[in-house]
Amino acid sequence: MAVPRSTTPFTSTPFHHSSPSFSTSTFPKPPHLFHHITISTTLNLPRKSKISTSVSGIWDAITGGGADSSRQALIAIRRGMILFRQGDVVGSVAEFDNAIKLDPRQKAYLWQRGLSLYYLDRFEEGAEQFRIDVAQNPNDTEESIWCFLCEAQLYGPAQARKQFLEVGRDPRPVMREAYNMFKDGGDPEKLVDAFSKGRESEYFYASLYAGLYYESQNDADNTKVHIVASCKSPYGQRSDDYMASLAKVHCLCRNWEL
Structure with missing residues (x-):
């Protein structure tokens, strides 16, 4: 059966586009539009991540980053997801971009950012984001479709179909x-x-x-x-x-x- 997308942002499931589950605070939102969202302080490793702990440690040593910056990046991603759910698309992109600044490794997994970029008519950047994501996971059907949606707005559907990202x-x-x-x-x-x-x-x-x-x-x-x-x-x-x-x-x- 088709399994609904999970409620943790980086856990791989058949429906892997997910929403965070938070428990300590809520943000104001337009009434009757979005579900109640709460914040959890529990952090998970990125979905589809192929970076081992040792490689991650080497990266942090080279870049001067560390566990705190990685943690803050994940928190920024969750804030971005909350803002998107509330209809603040501009604010969501700002948080996703901040996450990338805090931990550049996150960009390869930020399908949420690609969705937000689509709704800001930033189609070229959106297509780039989805292509990066599919490069990490060549079986990501929905990222392939969203790349097409971005490129159809840029070049028309016929041309977008010629460069369609084929996945498993x-x-x-x-x-x-x-x-x-x-x-x-x-x-x-x-x-x-x-x-x-x-x-x-x-x-x-x-x-x-x-x-x-x-x-x-x-x-x-x-x-x-x-x-x-x-x-x-x-x-x-x-x-x-x-x-x-x-x-x-x-x-x-x-x-x-x-």
Whole structure:
């Protein structure tokens, strides 16, 4: 079955785009828009990280960094994720960039930054971020799609498809179908129909990526129909999945009422 994205930012799971779980403080947010978010002081190593403890120690010795800067970088990433969930996309990028300054190793894993850059129309930087991420994990379906989405805005969908990042087989049926649709061209309505009676998470992702596909084609009306539907779906309303928040941010950035 398709497993929803986890609630720790760097733990590899089938749905690995995640939201932090925090316990000591909360930030103000627009009412009725985003889920309650709390902050945890527990830090985890980056997902997909291939840096061993010994190599990390050598890096810190060379750069003058240390455990504290790495810790502060992870905290900055979590702050950025919170701000994005609240609809403060500019603030989220500032935190993600700060994390990179604190610990440059983080850039290779900051898919969250790529998502934020997309919503600031900084498509070239977003595409670069996703390409760096896929270079670290050649099986990252969603980063491949988001790279396409950025490059479709820069060069048009036909050219973006010519330089599409091919990745390994995704274990999630809905994302395999979405990936093939973006890679080869396809019908978003068929994607939604195929998963309309499936699991709640599958319908959410089918609707979200159908809407994003329409956006890559500059079809604003159908984009709105499907992304609003993803937000209003049971999974979109109840899940703490980072992508459920992204669907709401998408509507907020486009001034669409939910």
